[in-house]
Amino acid sequence: MEADSWVLLAATIFATSFLFLLKGFISRSRLKLPPGPKPWPILGNLNLIGSLPHQSIHDLSQTYGPMMQLQFGSFPVVIGSSVEMAREFLKIHDLNFASRPYTSATKYTNYDQNDVICSLWSTVASWAELFTMKRLDSFQYIRTEELHLFLSGIYASCGNPATLVSTQYIQNDFGKEDKLSKFMTKDMLDVLLQLADDPNPDLKFSRLRIKGLTLDLLAGGTDTSTTAIEWAMSELLKHPEIVEQATEEVDRVIGRNRWVEEKDIPNLPYIKSIMLETMRMHPVVPLLAPHLARENCKVHGYDILRGTRVFVNTWSIGRDPTLWDAPNEFRPARFKGREIDVVKGQNFELLPFGSGRRMCPGYNLGLKLIESGLANLLHGFTWELPNQMKPQDLNMEEVFGLSVPKKVPLVVVAEPRLPHNLYSAV
Ligand code: HEM
Structure with missing residues (x-):
């Protein structure tokens, strides 16, 4: 040429x-994009995000408002930090934001998005089958046995300082054979393996999906409940007057001659309020999981472009002074007479499990674990901080990860408060 x-x-x-x-x-x-700080080349606004992203984002929202746009590297990110914005993203435009971003991390650590948490919306509906109340009820005896093992472990360590929640899972052969059939469901993994063999094409799960869901059950189903219980107990150790009211309720409703069972929980409204207040101040997943805009769309007058990642900051919403009196104070009594149902996900001022199509499918299980765990910890033991530590010296810092637990694990000294024969029975 x-x-x-x-x-x-x-x-x-x-x-x-x-x-x-x-x-x-x-x-x-x-376009009218949501307001936000000017991004740097390559880095975007990542320089503004510290080790606790929900708190950094909360601080930025005080300047830029309840809907703001940031740039994380090459990705546009929009954050909703108010009840109105949560409703926009999770209800009004739910369908458009019901997908998850595809990244190398989800490709390599989540079996190429063959799990639920990271999967695209189109694949999610079939998972709901796994979390029905009927299934949960069929696993109740496992939860009861695990809880009793947990309580007897605490009894064994009574008088000595010990971390409240440990990562030890006790192996036990819980399976019981049903006299009608040869095989009876033992746990969730058995259900998954049964579904893999199911000839019904709608339910047939590939090996990859079973691995993906097992990962979700471990990630979503273990840390979340223990994190919430640890936060609740930490707040309670700082507020002996709340413990007094809670134990009064449990003594009155249950008596001192048995443990609290899951079916008792509807009769323990104060315990429920403690759980709600804990989730308001210490949401286990404060930014929910990332949602992805599937198409360009207008939200609250702003343009949100296809491919934008969307987060809802429930940590901010839980501290909004227009919604909550004295939002930085732990006051379970604020829920007295206030109708909030976290299970329906329609009270946008409190969304510990999210809302809409991507709402946590494990909410029923999570609530059962937290409420019966907490009720029995308060029923079965008195609690003190070790080495004459004062409640105001208790470290309440967070650490960010898949969930947001305490940075410093809670160490406590327990003493039994029920007749001793009850502990030997567990
Ligand atoms: C205290 C207990 C729990 C809390 C606070 C919690 C919270 C959440 C939140 C905030 C989300 C994201 C919602 C969104 O993206 O908008 C989520 C998703 C999810 N959770 Fe939970 N969770 C809990 C317990 C559980 C349990 C026990 C399981 C399973 C056994 C579970 C399995 C899942 C799964 C599979 C997803 C992904 C749903 C989807 O993307 O469609 N979670 N959870």
Whole structure:
């Protein structure tokens, strides 16, 4: 090719690229994007995000408002930090934001999005089958046995300082054979393996999906409840007057001659309020999981572009002074007479499990574990901080991860408060 032709070709490519960029710039400048700080090249706004992203984002929302746009590297991110914005993303435009971003992390650690947490919306409906109340009820005896093992472990350590929640899972052969059939469901993994063999094509799960869901059960089903219980107990150790009211309720409703059972929980409204107040101040998943805009859309007058990642900051909502009196104080009594149902996900001021199509499918299980765990800890033991530590010296810092637990694990000294024969029975 002649030199002139090379120059002409290069000029054409340059002009085309320039026009293309200009067109992109003009059409972007016509958009009304949510307000936010100016991003740096390459880094975007990552320099503004500290080790506790929900808190950094909360601080930024005080400047830029309840819907703001940030740039994380090359990705646009929109954050909703108020009840109105949570409703916009999780209810009004739920369908458009019901997907999850595809990243290398989800590809390699979540079996190429063959789990629930990271899967695209189209694959999620079939998972609901696994979390029905009927199934949960069939596993109740496992939860009861596990809880009793936990309580007897505490009894064994009474008088000595010990961390409240440990990561030890006790192996036991819980399976019981049903006299009708040869095989009876032992646990969730057995259900999954049964579904894998199910000839019904709607329910047939591949090996990869079973691995993905097992990962979700471990990630979503273990840390979350223990994190919530640890936060609740930490707050209670700082508020002996709340413990007094809670134990009065449990003594009155249950008496001192048996443990609290799951079916007792509806009769323990104060315990429920403690759980709600804990989830308000210490949401286990404060930013929910990332949602993804499937199409361009207008939300509250702003343009949200396809591919934008969307977070809802429930940590901010839980501290909104227009919704909560003295939001930084732990006051379970604020829920007295206030109808809030976290299970329906329609009270947008308290969304510990999210809302809408991507709401946590494990909410019933999570609530059962937290409420019966907490009620029995208060019923079965008195609690003190070790080494004459004062409640105000208790470290309440958070650490960010899949869930947000305490940075420093809670160490406590327990003493039994029920007749001793009850502990030997567990
Ligand atoms: C205290 C207990 C729990 C809390 C606070 C909690 C919270 C959450 C939250 C906030 C989400 C994200 C919702 C969203 O993206 O909008 C979620 C999703 C999820 N949770 Fe939970 N969870 C808990 C217990 C459980 C349990 C016990 C399981 C399973 C046994 C579970 C399994 C899942 C799964 C599979 C998802 C993904 C749902 C989807 O993407 O469609 N969680 N959870």
